Amino acid sequence: MKKQNTKKLTIAKFIQFVKRELGFNKPYNVHLVTERDDSLKTYAFYNPQNFDIKVYIKNRGLADILRSIAHEFVHHKQNEDGKLNRQVQDVGGEIEDEANARAGSLVKKFGYENPQFKIYE
Numbered sequence: 001m002k003k004q005n006t007k008k009l010t011i012a013k014f015i016q017f018v019k020r021e022l023g024f025n026k027p028y029n030v031h032l033v034t035e036r037d038d039s040l041k042t043y044a045f046y047n048p049q050n051f052d053i054k055v056y057i058k059n060r061g062l063a064d065i066l067r068s069i070a071h072e073f074v075h076h077k078q079n080e081d082g083k084l085n086r087q088v089q090d091v092g093g094e095i096e097d098e099a100n101a102r103a104g105s106l107v108k109k110f111g112y113e114n115p116q117f118k119i120y121e
Contacts, residue, residue, distance in 0.1 A: 009117075074102045
């Protein structure tokens with residue numbers, strides 16, 4: 001199987017894994033992009049109004065892409081739980097710290113449970 005197809009399959013499986021682990025129910029859209037626009041100033045962005053997740057993937061390792069996806073899905077779960085209905089700090093603070101910590105744990109757990117995907121290569 002081509003490397004690109006393997007990467008897409010891994011990302012799809014990871015999204016299913018994260019959905020199951022976090023237990024959210026609201027619909028979502030994940031956009032994997034290779035170009036930045038005004039909404040994407042870092043590696044990833046979550047829009048709590050329309051549930052869009054954008055992840056910049058150009059020249060990034062797979063584990064790092066997965067971590068960004070997980071981070072934004074944690075925000076999606078926080079949104080579903082009503083935690084994003086107030087001003088959120090962009091750096092640090094309870095919301096971002098939870099997303100950072102949980103994302104790292106999700107990637108590590110997925111990697112341990114699915115060594116066939118070789119996410120750290």
